[in-house]
Amino acid sequence: MSIAxxxxxxxxxxxxxxxxxVVNLVLSVLKIGxxxxxxxxxxxxxxxxxLSDLLTxxxxxxxxxxxxxxxxxxxxxGHARFETLATVILGAVLIAVAGAIVWDAISRxxxxxxxxxxxxxxTIAAISIISKEVMYRVTLRTAEETRSALLKANAWHHxxxxxxxxxxxxxxxLQMAGYQYFDxxxxxxxxxxxxxxxxxxxxxxxxxxxxxxxxxxxxxQIKRVILNVDGVQALHFLRTRKMGEQALVDVHILVPPMxxxxxxxxxxxxxxxxxxxxxxHIGEVMVHIDPEDDxxxxxxxxxxxxxxxxxxxxKAWQDVAEKDQVKHINxxxxxxxVVAELELPYSLAxxxxxxxxxxxxFEKATLTVPEVAQVKVLFS
Numbered sequence: 589m590s591i592a593x594x595x596x597x598x599x600x601x602x603x604x605x606x607x608x609x610v611v612n613l614v615l616s617v618l619k620i621g622x623x624x625x626x627x628x629x630x631x632x633x634x635x636x637x638x639l640s641d642l643l644t645x646x647x648x649x650x651x652x653x654x655x656x657x658x659x660x661x662x663x664x665x666g667h668a669r670f671e672t673l674a675t676v677i678l679g680a681v682l683i684a685v686a687g688a689i690v691w692d693a694i695s696r697x698x699x700x701x702x703x704x705x706x707x708x709x710x711t712i713a714a715i716s717i718i719s720k721e722v723m724y725r726v727t728l729r730t731a732e733e734t735r736s737a738l739l740k741a742n743a744w745h746h747x748x749x750x751x752x753x754x755x756x757x758x759x760x761x762l763q764m765a766g767y768q769y770f771d772x773x774x775x776x777x778x779x780x781x782x783x784x785x786x787x788x789x790x791x792x793x794x795x796x797x798x799x800x801x802x803x804x805x806x807x808x809q810i811k812r813v814i815l816n817v818d819g820v821q822a823l824h825f826l827r828t829r830k831m832g833e834q835a836l837v838d839v840h841i842l843v844p845p846m847x848x849x850x851x852x853x854x855x856x857x858x859x860x861x862x863x864x865x866x867x868x869h870i871g872e873v874m875v876h877i878d879p880e881d882d883x884x885x886x887x888x889x890x891x892x893x894x895x896x897x898x899x900x901x902x903k904a905w906q907d908v909a910e911k912d913q914v915k916h917i918n919x920x921x922x923x924x925x926v927v928a929e930l931e932l933p934y935s936l937a938x939x940x941x942x943x944x945x946x947x948x949x950f951e952k953a954t955l956t957v958p959e960v961a962q963v964k965v966l967f968s
Contacts, residue, residue: 604730609645612638628709630756640685641745644678648742672793679789686782713757720750752778802828813866819855834871845879852877904953925961934967
């Protein structure tokens with residue numbers, strides 16, 4: 589995604605969050621004010637629900653601003669988890685506010701204060717239902733366009749506020765019809781609803797913070813894309829995790845063991861770009877190339893690296909007259925041993941028979957090195 593596209597998405601998030609903040613401010617003042625005036629505990633509880641939404645709008649705005657910033661030295665993977673952390677805080681605030689609402693609702697069962705201005709309270713609740721449902725829809729649309737889990741959570745806050753206002757409307761209506769305590773029952777239901785929403789938010793965001801894998805269906809899609817790339821024989825050590833609205837993928841791919849480094853790199857880049865192109869919401873892919881299945885076997889750390897191995901070759905070839913004519917040496921570390929490929933010039937001999945003699949002498953001498961399992965001599 590280009591910087592311009594990121595800036596556009598960030599502006600869209602901020603804009604819809606500011607609009608939601610204004611709506612929540614107006615509704616919280618109306619609900620708490622008229623709830624107090626009419627002695628409606630349910631409407632007051634609903635007002636504090638809207639007030640908590642106003643506080644979370646501030647969190648969403650702050651997180652949207654910081655999460656959009658580019659990676660830096662202190663945050664090499666970017667700032668996407670600012671949104672995740674804000675979601676945890678947002679959920680915790682909702683749980684705390686809802687707990688207070690539930691406690692107040694239970695205490696009101698022992699209070700005989702009469703409900704007043706019932707139709708005014710119902711009108712305020714109806715206004716809240718309509719306005720919050722509209723905010724839910726426009727916020728959810730923006731969340732889907734920007735792939736923001738935090739904004740989606742905030743959209744559901746709007747929906748929960750609409751539902752809680754509907755509960756208030758029904759509760760107050762039943763209270764006005766003569767059914768005692770239904771206003772307090774409605775407040776209790778609202779509080780429990782908000783607690784459930786808060787717990788869900790904290791749980792989902794916490795899964796991301798502890799690097800929980802993507803869902804099984806998405807992981808299977810990732811596997812299919814990788815295995816469809818030419819040159820990939822198998823995959824293992826596939827790890828996935830979420831970071832904000834994007835996913836990160838690490839994977840080991842098995843490629844033919846004797847190909848060149850550049851071909852292996854090309855295969856790995858094809859895997860990376862295929863995942864970015866074909867699987868939604870993947871932000872970064874790390875591909876490790878394996879010439880053999882390192883779940884089963886891997887090159888022994890006891891094997892010498894090239895520099896030390898060439899010293900051993902030089903000693904082994906001391907009786908080979910053409911040892912200074914070697915043009916190139918390829919080393920393949922497989923099954924705990926080394927496969928050596930030696931390249932020599934055709935000009936060393938005038939016929940095939942003589943070339944075979946030279947190749948045999950190199951092969952025999954090289955195999956005296958204990959770490960070498962196989963030798964291939966090529967002429968060019």
